[in-house]
Amino acid sequence: GSVSDMLSRPKPWSKLTQKGREPFIRMQLWLNGELGQGVLPVQGQQQGPVLHSVTSLQDPLPQGCVSSESTPKTSASCSPAPESPMSSSESVKSLTELVQQPCPPIDTSKDGKPPEPSDPPAPDSQPTTPLPLSGHSALSIQELVAMSPELDTYGITKRVKEVLTDNNLGQRLFGETILGLTQGSVSDLLARPKPWHKLSLKGREPFVRMQLWLNDPNNVEKLMDMKRMEKKAYMKRRHSSVSDSQPCEPPSVGTDYSQGASPQPQHQLKKPRVVLAPEEKEALKRAYQQKPYPSPKTIEDLATQLNLKTSTVINWFHNYRSRIRRELFIEEIQAGSQSQAGASDSPSARSGRAAPSSEGDSCDGVEATEGPGAIDTEEPGGPTAAAKSQGGPAEAQREEAPRPAEKAESPLSGTPGPDHADEDHADEDESAPAAARGPRGQPGVPAKPRRTRGGGGRRYLSRPAQGGPEAREGAPRSSALPSTSAPAAARRPSSLQSLFGLPEAAGARDSRDNPLRKKKAANLNSIIHRLEKAASREEPIEWEF
DNA sequence: TTGCAGTCAATATC
């Protein structure tokens, strides 16, 4: 009966008591394959097979915060280190606590017990994550990400770059060992970090990992070790050239698996990489300036004219849009940090707010933040908003700004008038930011270039949306908004602070220090509240803000 | 179906 009830009407995580969370943790563990096959002891029972599996989490969970990050692929050891055994209920309980407050453990692992460079390399690593994180470790990192306060992505990457450079550590090594990403991704990430708000849960993961890594006093040392081991392994391989089918080398630090076995078969099937000629790129950029969101027909035409596959053209547009967007984030961040070093906003927050402006156009003048007003006026205001925000020329020019080549072509883009406004969804999508700006237009809450009202929590699949309706309706990811996203962070600022080694959570700082923000946040909250109320009553909404 | 986020991996560049 309880199961049925729980499965059909699960409560949101935030509404659950510690005890109430247990079943969900068990389920998660079960899904992760962490629980044994045995019969689970019913609540209250003291012993049972599960206990062990659960117990084993006791350590990794907290420790994973740091250790799993810093030593993912290394150690050759394989077993999940059966940590201190304890009674089943105890273990479950402690696990719950750990999930709830990951901080203390972190501290432990930080100072006292350095995450054992050789802790469970999780040979059983998940297929989904490149990182050899065992189920629970992965769980913990996800938990951490979910609970993480707003991080200054720009600052983090800056520091990481410094550390790597200073210590002559490569991106590849860092990426593969610490982040579980390839060199290209790392490079991209370090060079063009997105503002926190713009990141999905998954996208935040690398930043949390970086932050944790930065907090680890032995970070460089470990990476150096790794480097040495890699070198050793390489030399070894070189010497023992022939046979040698990869013994248990120091857990193949990255390189191995990429060069490992399975050599040829795929080679023949490999598609040659398409490399667009400069003229082709130019043509595409010109097309982009006229129609950032070309219709299928336009794409088709372009493909024909340029003698490219339509998929290539489509991909190009996708990539170009998103990359341009990111460049703008960076520009804004840099501009912002230069213009006002001591501002109350964190760089990421700033950029987050600025981003939409770049996409949409003038929206920035609005401070995108007049959220309240935008929240409903935009929605219906489709036509005008669309025409305005699509702001073909403005957008194109702004976006192209960083690219001199395009700038020269702006004249071209100056004529998009006729079709850019009506074309396909171009208008929708570009207007969306304006609309979305309402709810997201919160301080530090960038609008997404689509109508994703309250899409904020959409990626938080593994857990019920936090904090009821607001979390979904309001500005989803902004921790600047006390009642919306980052609720956990808000609830446990101090612990998270220590966890992330932050003097103070950027988000918290924002909302605390900036009265304007507070005011706006409060305003928005009240609007959301009223909207919800009205919605539930189905009465006409007719107020002004 | 479309657009996006995130990523990989081939290739270019330093």
Added chain:
DNA sequence: GATATTGACTGCAA
């Protein structure tokens, strides 16, 4: 050899 760029792919949400 390390890093940067970029076409393509996957998974997700609307």
